[in-house]
Amino acid sequence: MLLSHICIWFKISVQALFLYAWFGKTAAFYERVLHLLRTENILFTKIFQSLANSSHEQIPPDLRIQLRRYNANASYTELDINYEALDAIEIEHNIQIDRTVINSGMIALVFRGTDASGAPVIVKLRRRNITETLHKGCQSITDLYNTVAHWYPQNIYVRILRPFIRNIDDIIDQCNFSREIANLKVAKEDFAPLSFIQIPTVYNRSEQAETESDEIEYILMEYIDGVHTLPTSTPIDVRLKYMEQYFTCFFFALIANTIHNTDLHSGNILFTESGIGMIDYGMAVQLNDEWHDAMLSIAELVKEKRPVNEIDFIETFKGIFEPPLNKAEIHNVRVVEELCAGILQPMLDNMEQDELKVTDNLMRISQELGRSVELNRNMYSLILGYSMMSGQNVIMGLNHPHKDIIREMQERAMNKAFMLVMS
Secondary structure (H helix, E strand, C coil): CHHHHHHHHHHHHHHHHHHHHHHCCCHHHHHHHHHHHHHHCCCHHHHHHHHHCCCCCCCCHHHHHHHHCCCCCCCCCHHHCCHHHHHHHHHHHCCEEEEEEEEECCCEEEEEEECCCCCEEEEEEECCCHHHHHHHHHHHHHHHHHHHHHHCCCCHHHHHCHHHHHCHHHHHHCCCHHHHHHHHHHHHHHCCCCCCEECCCECCCCHHHHHCHHHCCEEEEECCCCECCCCCCCCHHHHHHHHHHHHHHHHHHHHHCCCEECCCCHHHEEECCCCEEECCCCCEECCCHHHHHHHHHHHHHHHCCCCHHHCCHHHHCHHHEECCCCHHHCCCHHHHHHHHHHHHHHHHHCCCCCHHHHHHHHHHHHHHHCCCCEECHHHHHHHHHHHHHCHHHHHHCCCCCCHHHHHHHHHHHHHHHHHHHHC
16 A cells, blocks of 8 residues: 555656646646646645645745635546435435536535525535545555655645644544534534524434434535635725624634634635625534633633733643643743743634644654653644634735734624623
8 A cells, every 4th residue: 555655656746847847836837736636636635725724924925826726626527426316315305406516625516406495505415435535545645744754854844734634534524424414503503692603504404314424425504695705806894894703703612612613714614795604514623621711711811911921821731732741741841831822822812823833832842841742633623723714814815914903803803702602
């Protein structure tokens, strides 16, 4: 298996070298290499989405533009479409389904239909053989990453993609539509107090969805009208409105301990007339009470404008590390405290995470302790979620000139979220 993977990557490397010799480091080169990788392994769709929305500035602008082409859609062929399943869904639910694919994700293809009353509905149908395809793709990507990381541990892309690789099992879990149906149900209840957040109602909840997850090939859900990407002509006041809604949703989720969506790239959200639609919950986590109490304590400090360094980061957040931190083994407590704060504080400062800084801080903590330290899986899931959305870039655009307005907006959003939770 490993030998076959090596042969595949060697072939791709040779093709990439020829492309580089022909085009140089240009947009055309990036476009063709990305297509080459995605054609070989569908999992690169997710990697491209992660890199496209990364807040790290060292990713070349021409490359980022090409990466963002994979945010909304992943290519597909007729072989990916299970037409027999579509026929069966029509009969079972008395609906009509247009066979035109309106959106194509890595896991599923999306179709629009109408119910008996003429109201629009959405059918999200798993690609044929996607589970087997993803298992093979994950193994191949992991082997490649581990090989490159062994020889080039300081490579920028090795460090940026570390949270993604640590979280790779969650990608296979996206094939479990039973779990996603349950997540959508929880999310709809959790975010009910926020009138500007729309979670689609699922129509095929059933006992089967609870007990036979492998047999669930589709999700039949409410249609939400909106766009995945704001037009460049969108006025600044409209963008700021969406930005405040995004911040309020974030703080509400943190304070109320809702289910956390960890795959909020632009292909999984919609900008609607009334707010933001979150339409995909294939990847999501729920914090335990200990984590929630710790994150809430930071949020309260920020709300009261007290310095975050009042918190004992090591003691409060020791459980997010594997193995957990133990103050007794730490010689330079002040340095480790600063490194822990460097991982956690950006989540509250700007609702974003720089995966490169997270990786570098973990390496420095490991050096201080003389042993390897990682974040646990749920923490990596949250970091991946923040980096996937990169809300300010998605809503406001790159390098926008409204930083001061955004900072004031964050404070208002936090206060509003506290009031909503307490009401």
